[in-house]
Amino acid sequence: MRSDTYTIIFTMIVTVILGLGLSITADSLRDKQVLNVELDIKKNILSVLGFKKDGKWSDEEVQLLYDKNINEIIINSAGQQVEELSNSSDSRYTIYESRKSNKITGYAIPIAGKGLWGTMYGYFAIEPDASTVKGITFYKHKETPGLGGEVDKDWFKNNFVGKKLVDINGSLVSIEVVKGYVSSTDPNAKHKVDGISGATITGKGVTTFLKSDLEKYEPYFAKIRKLNEIESL
Amino acid sequence: MKLSLFNSKNKKIIKDPLMGENPISIHVLGICSALAITTKIDTAVVMTIAVVAVLSISNIVISLLRNHIPNKVRIIVQMSVVASLVIITDQVLKAYMYDMSKLLGVFLGLIITNCIVLGRAEAFAMQNSPSKALLDGMGNGLGYGAILIVVAFFRELFGFGSIYGVPVITETIFMSGYENNGLMILSPGAFFILGLIVWAHRSYTKVIDKD
Numbered sequence: 001m002r003s004d005t006y007t008i009i010f011t012m013i014v015t016v017i018l019g020l021g022l023s024i025t026a027d028s029l030r031d032k033q034v035l036n037v038e039l040d041i042k043k044n045i046l047s048v049l050g051f052k053k054d055g056k057w058s059d060e061e062v063q064l065l066y067d068k069n070i071n072e073i074i075i076n077s078a079g080q081q082v083e084e085l086s087n088s089s090d091s092r093y094t095i096y097e098s099r100k101s102n103k104i105t106g107y108a109i110p111i112a113g114k115g116l117w118g119t120m121y122g123y124f125a126i127e128p129d130a131s132t133v134k135g136i137t138f139y140k141h142k143e144t145p146g147l148g149g150e151v152d153k154d155w156f157k158n159n160f161v162g163k164k165l166v167d168i169n170g171s172l173v174s175i176e177v178v179k180g181y182v183s184s185t186d187p188n189a190k191h192k193v194d195g196i197s198g199a200t201i202t203g204k205g206v207t208t209f210l211k212s213d214l215e216k217y218e219p220y221f222a223k224i225r226k227l228n229e230i231e232s233l
Numbered sequence: 234m235k236l237s238l239f240n241s242k243n244k245k246i247i248k249d250p251l252m253g254e255n256p257i258s259i260h261v262l263g264i265c266s267a268l269a270i271t272t273k274i275d276t277a278v279v280m281t282i283a284v285v286a287v288l289s290i291s292n293i294v295i296s297l298l299r300n301h302i303p304n305k306v307r308i309i310v311q312m313s314v315v316a317s318l319v320i321i322t323d324q325v326l327k328a329y330m331y332d333m334s335k336l337l338g339v340f341l342g343l344i345i346t347n348c349i350v351l352g353r354a355e356a357f358a359m360q361n362s363p364s365k366a367l368l369d370g371m372g373n374g375l376g377y378g379a380i381l382i383v384v385a386f387f388r389e390l391f392g393f394g395s396i397y398g399v400p401v402i403t404e405t406i407f408m409s410g411y412e413n414n415g416l417m418i419l420s421p422g423a424f425f426i427l428g429l430i431v432w433a434h435r436s437y438t439k440v441i442d443k444d
Contacts, residue, residue, distance in 0.1 A: 007303040007306055010301065010302070010310075014310055014313060018313055021321070022321065025320075025321050026320075029324050029328040032328040033324070033328050033331075036331040040335075139335075140335075142338060144269075144272075146272025146388075146392075147272065147418055147419075149338075197413075197415050197418065198418045198419055
């Protein structure tokens, strides 16, 4: 039997060594981790806007492509483009605009909201016509792998491409994730996508936050649709 | 005295947990994660690698400390070592294998609560030399992983119609009325598969609970 003093000293030494080890590891890896997160976000913005590559992008390629093609713009709640907010109580929304030889090829907006286990984060991309879906992606979520976790798989994301955000009158309806499959006879099929089996709550979550996020950006996109309409006349 | 790492006694240490002393099917440990991450083979494989790493290192560390740990606080010390190792593994994955760390998400952190890690530290590493503890850690990690991958194989095959992400059930089979079994994707599916594996494995190894 060891003395109590030995026990206390031993525990203290172990705690200090483990604590030190942990903080050193965390501290020395932090820069690399922050960089990974940033690159991952940029990679997601690029991929949702349709930049594709067979195999993996290298870190430098992501940085280069992003700097060359993506333009970050800030809008306020009225949908006006601003340099920086004049009134700090106003909401600040970011839009990522992709351009190719000075022509806009798409808009990406950040989306986030509750899934089953936690908040899901991603990006949603819209075609230059401001009414057709260009793509969707999730970069952070806590959904069950194989069930709700399927939101970041290609088969689910590809369902969104080409769907319509607005009805024929031009008002926002958003996209709904249904339970099971979208019936081909459904007149609203162009506003709906197939759900994930075994992940009904995740699907409902996506439907809810997609709508509320799109509503925030609606003033800006409504203006773009109007502009497009005038131009086409 | 010359001591080979792989003499017959040491071979037994690493081989036993794979068959006769399997942590999942014989000792029924680590069931929670066996249910949670076995919907697909790729997550099961990555989880296996992480558990083998944590289990081997924690066994070595505990074995090195075994003659100094006061008996009263031994579980707390083991727990702290295991928890620290899991956090370090998580941090390293986040820095160098970001995609893999995203794939595992919360389940990597949950290795801390995997009874196998603490169980091996208490039952084996506290009594044996570091080299033996390493073999025991590897053996148990692989024994755990083997069951995980077998369960994941059946769940992915019947639940998604694919093996390791490659579709194997062809369109013609689906056309003739076959459907993926949704139960396999949910936790009860894992219980059924795991139960059948435990049954098969125990009748093969002739292990019977004595009571």
